[in-house]
Amino acid sequence: MVALSITFCRQLARARREKGMTQSALAEAVGCKQSAVSMFEAGRVEKLSRETVKKIASLLEVPWPQSADPQDTAPGPLPRGFCPNAFCPSNVPYAVNGELYFWPRRQPEADGTRCACCGEILETRCPACGAPVSAGACCTRCGAPRIANPLPPETDPEAWAARRRTAIAQWLTLTRHEPPPGDLPAEAFENPIHGLTTRSGR
Numbered sequence: 001m002v003a004l005s006i007t008f009c010r011q012l013a014r015a016r017r018e019k020g021m022t023q024s025a026l027a028e029a030v031g032c033k034q035s036a037v038s039m040f041e042a043g044r045v046e047k048l049s050r051e052t053v054k055k056i057a058s059l060l061e062v063p064w065p066q067s068a069d070p071q072d073t074a075p076g077p078l079p080r081g082f083c084p085n086a087f088c089p090s091n092v093p094y095a096v097n098g099e100l101y102f103w104p105r106r107q108p109e110a111d112g113t114r115c116a117c118c119g120e121i122l123e124t125r126c127p128a129c130g131a132p133v134s135a136g137a138c139c140t141r142c143g144a145p146r147i148a149n150p151l152p153p154e155t156d157p158e159a160w161a162a163r164r165r166t167a168i169a170q171w172l173t174l175t176r177h178e179p180p181p182g183d184l185p186a187e188a189f190e191n192p193i194h195g196l197t198t199r200s201g202r
């Protein structure tokens with residue numbers, strides 16, 4: 001196993017900033033300490049386990065370096081679509097200055113038209129300006145969030161996002177990779193507002 005390069009650490013740090021994520025939000029999503037993320041981004045590769053770095057790379061949609069793990073298969077191509085369902089585990093929520101954003105995870109190939117997690121039809125264009133989808137929580141052309149805040153105004157976005165990220169992180173730990181949709185626990189689809197499951201299209 002070859003050590004990860006500092007270039008890769010910087011690449012992950014840049015991807016995180018481009019997505020507007022804080023180190024603490026990222027740390028929480030993958031289940032490690034913010035200080036470890038900070039030191040890792042500064043080039044201290046030994047501060048995070050290989051498993052954690054893989055989770056980060058997958059969440060930030062940064063391809064795993066070929067040279068680091070020759071036995072690994074190359075990651076799939078970048079997303080062609082995102083799931084518009086705010087309560088789908090493929091969308092990781094986080095709050096910045098009281099605003100709620102969703103960070104769509106890369107969709108595994110599947111048939112490319114429906115979300116591999118919840119079955120919703122994938123969006124391939126920005127709902128606001130129609131620009132083709134790119135990675136990240138907001139449109140790179142017009143800056144509009146991909147998924148609007150679906151919560152009632154009295155909900156604290158910070159607390160809700162934190163709870164939700166914990167649930168999603170646990171789900172990721174349990175499944176490690178994108179599982180067949182039938183293996184997802186029902187809680188992963190729980191809609192906290194209506195108390196309904198929102199699995200659709202199946």
Ligand SMILES: [Zn+2]
Pocket residue numbers: 083084085088089090115116117118119120
């Ligand atoms: Zn979905």
Ligand SMILES: [Zn+2]
Pocket residue numbers: 126127128129130131139140141142143144
């Ligand atoms: Zn746009």
